[in-house]
Amino acid sequence: MRVFQETQRFTQWWLQLINLTIVGLLFYGFYKWFYLGESMGNITADDSDNQIIFTLIIVLCLPLIYMFKLKTTIDEVGIHYQFTPINLSKKTIRWSELKNCYVRTYNPLKEFGGWGYRNSFGKSSAINVKGNIGIQLILMDGKKLLIGTQKENDAKIIIERYFKTNNE
Structure with missing residues (x-):
């Protein structure tokens, strides 16, 4: 009996590059925001809660791509x-x-x-x-x-x- 088996994941280099770029930009933004005290773009101090929520959503969604698997x-x-x-x-x-x-x-x-x-x-x-x-x-x-x-x-x-x- 012969059986074909294959498991694939999203491991493309360009996908890794996109994820690393997003994480790098987030770290840079937090560095500017917390360490230098600068705002990110047009975001005011009143919007900081929204900024944190948005950042958390991105950080939590990035690893989702690694959960996908085709068997x-x-x-x-x-x-x-x-x-x-x-x-x-x-x-x-x-x-x-x-x-x-x-x-x-x-x-x-x-x-x-x-x-x-x-x-x-x-x-x-x-x-x-x-x-x-x-x-x-x-x-x-x-x-x-x-x-x-x-x-x-x-x-x-x-x-x-x-x-x-x-x-x-």
Whole structure:
């Protein structure tokens, strides 16, 4: 029995750079505000409570990106995926529910507007974390789901093994 397993997280260098820049700007602003006694932009002393609340929201939201994780498993039953924390349990698409299944290259920005849990308000959606390679699923009812992968060749091999066998 052969099984494909993959776990992906948002670890792109440019995302790390954005997060570090935001944290750096926050530290610089607090340095100016507390140590030098200067205001941040047009914020007056009366707005300092709002400034603290806004800063806390940003600081608490930055680590959220690291909670997201896409787990994909392909076996003789079908394709299983979980995009935590959105999907609290694994979702399974059985081979018998698929009209077609293949690995393809796609444009995340043009086709789905970026990465993450994406829905194009039609019959097509995507769950992707990084890159531009995905497992395209076309269900019997015509709906399409693309699951991103970083293991293109492994995914192709296991899909050919199980999808072709179950649909002959």
